[in-house]
Amino acid sequence: MVAHSRMTVGFDIGGTNARAAVVDRDGAIVDSLSTRTPHDAEGLTQMIVEMVGELRAQHDIGAVGVAVAGFLDPACEVVRFAPHLAWRDDQPVRRDLEAALGLPVRLEHDANSAAWGEYRYGAGRDLDTWVFFAVGTGIGATLMHRGEIYRGAFGTAPEFGHITVVPGGRACSCGKQGCLERYASGTSLVDCAIDIATKGSFKDSGVYRAVVEKRASGHDIMAAARDGDQLGLAALESFSTWLGRGLAIVADVLDPAQIVLGGGVSEDADLFLLSAQRSMEANIVGAGYRPLPEILCAELGSRAGMIGVADLARELL
Ligand SMILES: [Zn+2]
Numbered sequence: 001m002v003a004h005s006r007m008t009v010g011f012d013i014g015g016t017n018a019r020a021a022v023v024d025r026d027g028a029i030v031d032s033l034s035t036r037t038p039h040d041a042e043g044l045t046q047m048i049v050e051m052v053g054e055l056r057a058q059h060d061i062g063a064v065g066v067a068v069a070g071f072l073d074p075a076c077e078v079v080r081f082a083p084h085l086a087w088r089d090d091q092p093v094r095r096d097l098e099a100a101l102g103l104p105v106r107l108e109h110d111a112n113s114a115a116w117g118e119y120r121y122g123a124g125r126d127l128d129t130w131v132f133f134a135v136g137t138g139i140g141a142t143l144m145h146r147g148e149i150y151r152g153a154f155g156t157a158p159e160f161g162h163i164t165v166v167p168g169g170r171a172c173s174c175g176k177q178g179c180l181e182r183y184a185s186g187t188s189l190v191d192c193a194i195d196i197a198t199k200g201s202f203k204d205s206g207v208y209r210a211v212v213e214k215r216a217s218g219h220d221i222m223a224a225a226r227d228g229d230q231l232g233l234a235a236l237e238s239f240s241t242w243l244g245r246g247l248a249i250v251a252d253v254l255d256p257a258q259i260v261l262g263g264g265v266s267e268d269a270d271l272f273l274l275s276a277q278r279s280m281e282a283n284i285v286g287a288g289y290r291p292l293p294e295i296l297c298a299e300l301g302s303r304a305g306m307i308g309v310a311d312l313a314r315e316l317l
Helices: 041-056 093-101 110-121 188-197 208-212 218-226 230-254 264-283 301-314
Strands: 007-013 017-023 029-036 061-068 079-081 088-091 105-109 129-135 139-145 148-150 258-262 294-297
Touching: 007 041, 007 110, 007 301, 017 041, 017 301, 029 041, 029 301, 041 061, 041 093, 061 093, 061 110, 061 301, 093 105, 105 110, 105 301, 110 129, 110 139, 110 148, 110 258, 110 301, 129 230, 129 264, 139 230, 188 208, 188 218, 188 230, 218 230, 218 264, 230 258, 230 264, 258 264, 264 294
Parallel strands: 007 061, 061 105, 129 258, 258 294
Antiparallel strands: 007 017, 017 029, 079 088, 129 139, 139 148
């Protein structure tokens, strides 16, 4: 069929940058664009229209997919709440975009989009009951069962990042305290380092001053750990212990055969995977009397969301 040779566009819209990729039927990116994310709803729509227009001038585009970092309704028609994007209050984003573009549009949650990309073209190929667990600025997760994304009744499942693991603990951007993502995300590496440094440990560390003056980023701490810096390594150990507890919760609740670790932090998994696995084994219920989920690393990196949502949009051709 002619329609299947057409390309689709996948958007990944973050709070700072928006990226778009033209994806072919084999999941390969043949062209891409990126820009700053506008901070108003009209600007967002206009940005998508302009980027699709630019890509359409070069490629035969049949449908558009948009990965959104926020809550959608289970039918993926409206954006209920996206903390870093201007769409909200049940705006019918999918319908509005279709009208503006004159093309079929598929909306999807960003973690679900990346999970779908890994399922079709990456580490999740041929897996049956598995969880995609993305560790980046925050934590996003998707449960996939027999080729279907599990959404829950209201479209928000599963929100492992905001499970309370320390009552009264670190403040979270969601308004709660002590959420898992405040202990086991890329940004939490900074908090782990601050907690250790303010106890007066590792004063001769290369990142000590930047940490206590709160200038260090998660990337700085990870880089320090990679260089063997003692404060960096201690922060990473705290992070990976918490990550393992998080993975144990995932296994206890959902019992997946595999957990695919994605997100920006997973690119440094060689530094913490063993430690996180040990922590998972120490915290899982029935350890020693049950099979453990296999922990795999994602393969598509930061392109997973665009490839996944472009592939989902292909169903509209
Ligand atoms: Zn939270």
